[in-house]
Amino acid sequence: MKINEVSKKYQIASDTLRYWERVGAIPAVSRDSADYRDYDEEDLNWVSFAMSMRDAGVSVEYLIDYISLFRQGSHTVQARKDLLNDQLEMVGERLFKMQKSYNKLKYKAEHYEKIDKDYKGKMGVH
Amino acid sequence: MKINEVSKKYQIASDTLRYWERVGAIPAVSRDSADYRDYDEEDLNWVSFAMSMRDAGVSVEYLIDYISLFRQGSHTVQARKDLLNDQLEMVGERLFKMQKSYNKLKYKAEHYEKIDKDYKGKMGVH
DNA sequence: ATAAACCTTCGAGTCGACTTTAAGGCAAGT
DNA sequence: ACTTGCCTTAAAGTCGACTCGAAGGTTTAT
Incomplete structure (x- = not known):
């Protein structure tokens, strides 16, 4: 599958795919005879x-670390699991925070008049 | 309440508080006699x-637009509501995506061995 | 066979959101 | 009065994550 097909299928810029590969956030992609991905x-x-992780708010740096361990072979399985669980925890916290924010926002949207008072302000506007 | 107290209470950098105010992501803050916030x-x-919105992934730009409407007075109430509902929707989508990512990640962490095969790779490493 | 539409790398540029630096004013303790 | 520590602004710097441009090779359609 060529890069542009992947780009369309997954809705991600081909520049980003190349970038991820370049920095090592995903392993090296197979090439055809013309050296095309x-x-x-x-x-x-x-x-x-990688997309899931990025969507979940995980940094590219983390992905690089993960892939780096992966490339070092099977003796890094435990380290990879640990890394994964760390991220799972962080993502869980982010998710929780977001849910709280979402609920706050929703409440504000539903009770708008009662909450956002008009701007009378401290700048002399009446 | 002085800026550093706010910073500690809300766990947010005072630099960020000044920044938000400077760009108009929050309205101008009251000042004391010494012109301290x-x-x-x-x-x-x-x-x-602002913190809730940022935590939910809403851009600073959006906050600026929102506050800008707010400052223009009560005839912008409907526009503000609309803006809020747009964001609510976007946050909802983000939340949904994150939940999916979280579940994927969790599954991967729980079924690790079965999923991440060893790196045998395309680079001649065995 | 020639143009249009792909693909490649490398390096530089952009963008959003801070974060730091510089230069200085105010305030609380000794 | 002096020192320590917190406050101010304005401008510049940083950082993460892309995103683009240049220069060139390949493939596909006419």
């Missing part, structure tokens, strides 16, 4: 994983 | 609102 199923799984 | 209850409500 040719994403196989495993490559697509990594793209999908 | 002296946050009253209303100011704190704005800080709290």
Whole structure:
């Protein structure tokens, strides 16, 4: 699968796909005879994983660390699990915070008049 | 309430509080005789609102637009409500995406061995 | 065979959101 | 009165994450 097809299928800029690969946020993608990227199923799984992580607010730096461990072989499995669980916890907290914010916002939207008083202000406007 | 107290109470950098005020993401804060910021209850409500919005992933730009409408007076109430509902929707989508990502991640963490195969790779490493 | 539409890398540019620095004013303790 | 610490603004700097531009190679359609 060529980069532009991936880009369309996953709704992500091809520049971003190249960028992730360049910095090591996903492993090196397979190439065809012309040295064009040719994403196989495993490559697509990594793209999908990276997208999930980024959507969840995980930094690119973390992905780089994760892939770096991955490349070092199977003796890093525990370290990878630990990293994953750290992130799981952080994402959980973000999620919780967001839910709270969402509820606050929703409340404000539903009770608008009672909450946002008019601007009478401290700048002499009446 | 002075800026550093607010900073500690809400766990937010005082630099950020000044920044938000400077760009208009919150309305101008009250000042004491020495021209020091002296946050009253209303100011704190704005800080709290801005924090919620930022936590929910809403851009500073949006906050600026919102406050700008607010300053223009009560005839902007409907526009403000509309803006708020737009954001509510966007936050809802973000939240949904994050939940999906969180679940994926959780699944991966719980079924680790079955999912992340060892790196045998395309780079000749065995 | 030539143009249009892909693809490549490398380096530089952009953007959002802070964060720091510089230069100085005010305030509380000794 | 002096020192320590908090406050001020304005402008510049940083950081993360892309995003773009230049220069060039490949593939596909006519």
